[in-house]
Amino acid sequence: MVPVGIPRYRCDSCGNVTRFDVTTSQTTKAFHHYTVGGELEIEEATVLSHHVDEVVCRWCGHGRSVVEIEAGELEHGEPGAPSRTP
Numbered sequence: 001m002v003p004v005g006i007p008r009y010r011c012d013s014c015g016n017v018t019r020f021d022v023t024t025s026q027t028t029k030a031f032h033h034y035t036v037g038g039e040l041e042i043e044e045a046t047v048l049s050h051h052v053d054e055v056v057c058r059w060c061g062h063g064r065s066v067v068e069i070e071a072g073e074l075e076h077g078e079p080g081a082p083s084r085t086p
């Protein structure tokens with residue numbers, strides 16, 4: 001169950017676009033439907049709020065240079081993008 005519109009990230013410090021530790025908070029509301037025997041079935045789960053708390057680059061160990069990027073921006077490539085750090 002992945003919410004739509006999850007952004008992509010890029011670390012401007014090392015050029016990483018694939019490895020991030022993402023911390024999110026999510027509030028959900030759901031209908032808990034129990035049988036008489038006590039078996040639970042969760043129905044109608046709704047995401048009330050979804051917040052990205054922190055995005056940390058796995059290689060740098062911090063998120064100070066991590067930026068959100070538009071979907072599709074990666075495919076076009078960027079002139080001067082740091083593909084390798086000297």
Ligand SMILES: [Zn+2]
Binds near residue numbers: 058060
């Ligand atoms: Zn990095």
